[in-house]
Amino acid sequence: MSKEELLKKRYRAEKRFKFYGLTSVILAILFVLFLVNVIFSKGKGAFSRTTISVEVDFNTEKLELKNNPTNEEIQDTDFYDLSIESLLNVYKTKGLKEEKDLIRIFSPDYEIEIKNFIIENKGFLNKTAIIELTASDDIDQLNKGNYPRHLPEERRRISDFQLLIYDKLVEDNKIQKTFNTFLFTNGDSRDPELAGVGGSLLGSFFTIIVTLLLSFPVAILASIYLEEFAPKNRITDFIEININNLAAVPSIVFGLLGLGILLGTFDFPRSTPLVAGITLALMTLPRIIIPCRASLKAVPPSIREGALAVGASKVQSVTHHVVPLAIPGTLSGTIIGLAQALGETAPLILIGMVAFVVDLPSSPVDPSASLPVQVYLWSEQAERGFVEKTSATIMILLTFLITMNAFAVYLRQKFERRWS
Amino acid sequence: MNLAILLLIVLFSTSCFFFGRKKIINITAANKIRMNALPDYYGYYLALWCAIPAVLILAFWTVFEPTIIKAFIINNITSSNLKEFNSDELNLIYQQIKALYLGNFTGTLTEEIRRGAENYKSFLSIAEGSKIVILISIVIVTTLYSYKKLINNNKAREDVEKIFKAVLFTCSLVAILTTIGIIFSLLFESIKFFTTINIFDFLFGTSWSPQRAFVRDASTITPEEYNELKDAFGSVPLFAGTAFIAFIAMIVAVPIGLFSGIYLAEYASKKVRKYSKPIIEILAGIPTVVYGFFAALTVGPFFREFGERFGLEVSSESALAAGLVMGVMIIPYVSSLSDDVINAVPQSLRDGSYAVGATKSETIKKVVIPAALPGIVGSVLLAVSRAIGETMIVVMAAGLAARLTINPLESTTTITTQIVMILIGDQEFDSPKTQSAFALGLTLFFATLILNYIALRFVKKYREKYE
Amino acid sequence: MTNNKVKIKTEKLDVFYGQKQALKNVNLEIFNREVTALIGPSGCGKSTYIRCINRMNDVIETCKISGSIKIDGQEINNKQIDVVRLRERIGMVFQKPNPFPKSIYDNVAYGPQIHGLADHKDKLDQIVQTSLKKSALWEEVKDRLDEPGTSLSGGQQQRLCIARAISVNPEVILMDEPCSALDPIATAKIEELMEELKKTFTIVIVTHSMAQAVRVSQRTGFFHLGNLIEVDTTDKMFKNPNNKMTQDYITGRFG
Structure with a gap:
């Protein structure tokens, strides 16, 4: 091979190598975009909700209600007959099957919805009101254009008669699409159109608060000890090895720890944010200690020496000078650690946070789900409505995570000093 | 309840801080001697001594109370009954007792459970009472101890720093405790498992189907049964x-x-x-x-x-x-x-x-x-x-x-x-x-x-x- | 004793690092098979200058170079020139010895391998042996060629780097303060070696030691704050410089 040929070959190799690198970067970025795109296109539907306008005649005599009833009296009254009557007025039906079909275009909570309406708007007693009732999941999907209505009748759950009703309702402008507040306020439900992340949002919130309260102080104190006071001996070495290894132990092992010790030995309440918070705190602790130590280490020794030279004690030089300078770094490390904890699923499954909980938790010792667990639970459901809900939950979860991470980056960039 | 106690401790400890600071100023002024540290350190000294032991005891109590009460209840059931229960049944009964006490009981109410719930209630009130008595006496003892040191004008800064370092050290031990906790919780159940299934059958067996596992009492397995069982747990x-x-x-x-x-x-x-x-x-x-x-x-x-x-x-x-x-x-x-x-x-x-x-x-x-x-x-x-x-x-x-x-x-x-x-x-x-x-x-x-x-x-x- | 053939001719060379001008209008001729020493206080631009000759400044993103550098009459300061070919012709030895974390043999064989100078193993062995002999290291390492280059002493490492530089048979060797990290004995060895090397190579050496410049070079250039103040034969420069500033520097008034 001549010199010229060799050189050409070398430059081709150079180009090829660079191309591989660039392709890898582009591939990685494409993965991100693809993932985000899939989640968004699947999840955006969950933010709207389909309702059907229904005329309801709140005749107090028929309901056997007194005049000016209290909320409790309304609550105790049976609205079933009134509800069914109002629903059946929507479309003319013949026979029981058609009646059933008609009622099934509504979400099964219609009675509660009508009741809640009259409690909030007592002025409509003895009057006729037009109420927007939640449509069933199938109608909701049909209205969003996701339902395969061209299939033969026996292969879909919406009957031809229901399609007929739907088309008439659309024609009469009785079908509306509104912003889905249920998604944020409701707890879990077997009916996708009623299911919301309210419960798991609160569950995640309580969990993270418990994790923060337990892990942050301990992490920061432990890193101060290891970075500033620890003598170089076997115990210190052992602690360090422990921290480094714990940071890389799979999260599911911490779930087993929570199950075996917290639930098994100490009999803590199952399925609660308290246990989840403690488990995640143990998992997060080493992951926070490592960045905390790094930011303490970044404070130059001259600061410590300066304080010691004016007669401050070692503790004073650390608490008055070193720690305040390291705070932004420790905070950003903590936030990133908490963001990881917020997205954690496997340990929570093991401590029983997969229970089906309809009620919103009001404290860390009430059973609840958390956002990532909700994703797991709903992903097991086959209904299209739940696929949509799952993606929407992921969007909400990612919004939190991105906000937290962005805040951590902001903290680091804004307050980080470059020591030269 | 615990939250209220914690709040009280914090409140008392805060007042100790101000009291200690004032006291040392008065004492040194009256005796015309020089303080060994800034007055704040005396405040911290008193406050920390007042709060830390009490909070620690409260924490331990809270963690161990359910376990101890459970042991008592189960002991009561087994000693007052002629019938033999295995641990699963005992666990279930205990859960039912707790549910009855908390008012969300479902199922058939038996005499055992009713009695258990009464016991549970009395154990709880005994525990609550003794907890408060112990906490109050601890706070009194530690506060008096530190107060005595304080009026002798101790080296408050050094002492506070010693406490501070001890707290730091304890926090860094959490990492070791976590590892120990992991190993303990895993080993505890694993050892029980390996008494039923030979560890080599577990590690080298080629068939895994735990849903086929049928035996509950390890001591009564026949060799044929074991052969079938080990095929459920070859990992x-x-x-x-x-x-x-x-x-x-x-x-x-x-x-x-x-x-x-x-x-x-x-x-x-x-x-x-x-x-x-x-x-x-x-x-x-x-x-x-x-x-x-x-x-x-x-x-x-x-x-x-x-x-x-x-x-x-x-x-x-x-x-x-x-x-x-x-x-x-x-x-x-x-x-x-x-x-x-x-x-x-x-x-x-x-x-x-x-x-x-x-x-x-x-x-x-x-x-x-x-x-x-x-x-x-x-x-x-x-x-x-x-x-x-x-x-x-x-x-x-x-x-x-x-x-x-x-x-x-x-x-x-x-x-x-x-x-x-x-x-x-x-x-x-x-x-x-x-x-x-x-x-x-x-x-x-x-x-x-x-x-x-x-x-x-x-x-x-x-x-x-x-x- | 000097021959008059110009090897490297520099005209109107300006170098900027971002906003900062590191070299100002440098005009310098370097002669074939001579040792040219560049002296001056630190930060004066002498290292910047030699890094222009083999285009090592390309590695630094913010660096801008204008002016002309010709080697044997061929312009090298333009985009068309192939830096790989250029650096094969112009070797470099750095301030701190930087052997690769490979065996002694591989360190020297690296250059010939990538440039395809040896088509079989015997030829490569021979190149390695010659290069190590030329850099006066052969006797010390011939029995342990597969030990890592980093296991050698500092002076040996630097001679290994010289062997690496001459293994591709360059025309010019640039030396950027090659002895500043070495003890006096190792320094003496390297200086001895340069005496030998100048028979085959053109050498440009940056040094902060005026004594070294006197010992090894035939020609000396004095840089100050990015300007080339004066250049002449070493003899003249140290006995009777034209410029007052040169006089002050070599007598130790500043720097």
């Missing part, structure tokens, strides 16, 4: 499945991660680096359950349809889908770690290579990568450890069937999947099935421990070389 298919999926993941993650790490470190302009690095790192920040959903909903079905077009039978839960998505998740770990180690290679080595007329890629391939190799190996090992410990992706996308296969289109199962599947929902305690999950956890813990240890050794060696 080789799980190890193989775990390794296989991790292997697929590494095939995706190592080349893409390594090449993008190299590109970002050596070729990319500052601007490209600034924007593309955070985007790639988003992949590391996405919760694994999201990847699992993605794998199960999009990638799995895509492969199945794609395979059908070519007449291939692809399971919708396949090792390929799980491994591929896991690989994508791991890309940023490989890329940012190798980016870091490559950046740590001193520029002088690159200069030396350029100076003899090497091209950039020759310099990277023949000088930079060999120099960074220990660091790269370390980061790849860490990524492997992450892959074998990863749970949600495989739970949602890899399947449950334990079989020995090297066909990536079939479904496989992993250690983590089985742990989740065994422990999800209600568990029967003391069944070999439940215990086997802990034995699997123990295996996983040691496998990742060894990998992490080797990886960290590599990384440490590498750091020492260039620092």
Whole structure:
């Protein structure tokens, strides 16, 4: 091979190598975009909700209600007959099957919805009101254009008669699409159109608060000890090895720890944010200690020496000078650690946070789900409505995570000093 | 209740701070002596002595109270009954007693449970009463002790600092305690499991189907039954499945991660680096359950349809889908770690290579990568450890069937999947099935421990070389 | 004793690092098979200058170079020139010894391998042996060629780097303070070696030691704050410089 040929070959190799690198970067970025795109296109539907306008005649005599009833009296009254009557007025039906079909275009909570309406708007007693009732999941999907209505009748759950009703309702402008507040306020439900992340949002919130309260102080104190006071001996070495290894132990092992010790030995309440918070705190602790130590280490020794030279004690030089300078770094490390904890699923499954909980938790010792667990639970459901809900939950979860991470980056960039 | 007590302690301790500070000023002024520290330190001294022992005792009490009461109740049931209960039944009765006490009891009320609930109530009130008495006396004793030191003008700053350091040290011990807790909780159940199933049958058996596990009392197993039982708990298919999926993941993650790490470190302009690095790192920040959903909903079905077009039978839960998505998740770990180690290679080595007329890629391939190799190996090992410990992706996308296969289109199962599947929902305690999950956890813990240890050794060696 | 053939001719060379001008209008001629020493206080631009000759400044993103550098009449300061070919012709030895973390043999064989100078193993062995002999290291390392280059002493490492530089048979060797990290004995060895090397190579050496410049060079240039103040034969420069500033510097008034 001549010199010229060799050189050409070398430059081709150079180009090829660079191309591989660039392709890898582009591939990685494409993965991100693809993932985000899939989640968004699947999840955006969950933010709207389909309702059907229904005329309801709140005749107090028929309901056997007194005049000016209290909320409790309304609550105790049976609205079933009134509800069914109002629903059946929507479309003319013949026979029981058609009646059933008609009622099934509504979400099964219609009675509660009508009741809640009259409690909030007592002025409509003895009057006729037009109420927007939640449509069933199938109608909701049909209205969003996701339902395969061209299939033969026996292969879909919406009957031809229901399609007929739907088309008439659309024609009469009785079908509306509104912003889905249920998604944020409701707890879990077997009916996708009623299911919301309210419960798991609160569950995640309580969990993270418990994790923060337990892990942050301990992490920061432990890193101060290891970075500033620890003598170089076997115990210190052992602690360090422990921290480094714990940071890389799979999260599911911490779930087993929570199950075996917290639930098994100490009999803590199952399925609660308290246990989840403690488990995640143990998992997060080493992951926070490592960045905390790094930011303490970044404070130059001259600061410590300066304080010691004016007669401050070692503790004073650390608490008055070193720690305040390291705070932004420790905070950003903590936030990133908490963001990881917020997205954690496997340990929570093991401590029983997969229970089906309809009620919103009001404290860390009430059973609840958390956002990532909700994703797991709903992903097991086959209904299209739940696929949509799952993606929407992921969007909400990612919004939190991105906000937290962005805040951590902001903290680091804004307050980080470059020591030269 | 505990919250109220805690609040009271804090309140009392705060007043101790002000009291101590005032007291030392008065005493030293009256006796015309010099304080040994700033007055604040005397306040802190008194306040810390007042609060720390009490809070510690309160915490321990809260943690251990349920266990002790449970032991009492169960002891009561067994001693007052002629009937023999096994531990599962005892547990159930205890739960019912608790439910009755809390007012959410469902089921048939028996005399035992009713009596138990009464006992439970009285135990609780005894515990509450003694807790308060003990706490009050502790606070009095410790406050008096520190007060006595204070009026003798002790070296308050040194003493407070000693307490501070002790608190710091205790906090750093939490890491060791966590490790001990993990090992204890895993070993405890695993040892019970290994008394039923021989450890070698567990480690080297090739058939896994824990749903076939039927025996509840380990002492009455006949040899034939044992033979059937050991075939339910042979974990080789799980190890193989775990390794296989991790292997697929590494095939995706190592080349893409390594090449993008190299590109970002050596070729990319500052601007490209600034924007593309955070985007790639988003992949590391996405919760694994999201990847699992993605794998199960999009990638799995895509492969199945794609395979059908070519007449291939692809399971919708396949090792390929799980491994591929896991690989994508791991890309940023490989890329940012190798980016870091490559950046740590001193520029002088690159200069030396350029100076003899090497091209950039020759310099990277023949000088930079060999120099960074220990660091790269370390980061790849860490990524492997992450892959074998990863749970949600495989739970949602890899399947449950334990079989020995090297066909990536079939479904496989992993250690983590089985742990989740065994422990999800209600568990029967003391069944070999439940215990086997802990034995699997123990295996996983040691496998990742060894990998992490080797990886960290590599990384440490590498750091020492260039620092 | 000087021959008059110009090897490197520099005209109107300006170098900027970002906003900062590191070299100002440098005009300098370097002669074939001579040792040219560049002296001056630190930060004066002498290292910057020699890094222009083999285009090592390309590695630094913010660096801008204008002006002309000709080697044997061929312009090298333009985009068309292939830096790989250029650096094969112009070797460099750095301030701190920087052997690759490979064996001694591989360190020297690296250059010939990538440039395809040896088509079989025997030829490569021979190149390695000659280069190590030329850099006066052969006797010390011939029995342990597969030990890592980093296991050698500092002076040996620097001679290994010289062997690496001459292994591709360059025309010019640039030396950027090659002895500043070495003890006096190792320094003496390197200086001895340069005496030998100048028979085959043109050498440009940056040094902060005026004594070294006197000992090894035939020609000396004095840089100050990015300007080339004066250049002449070493004899003249140190006995009777034209410029007052040069006089002050070599007598130790500043620097």
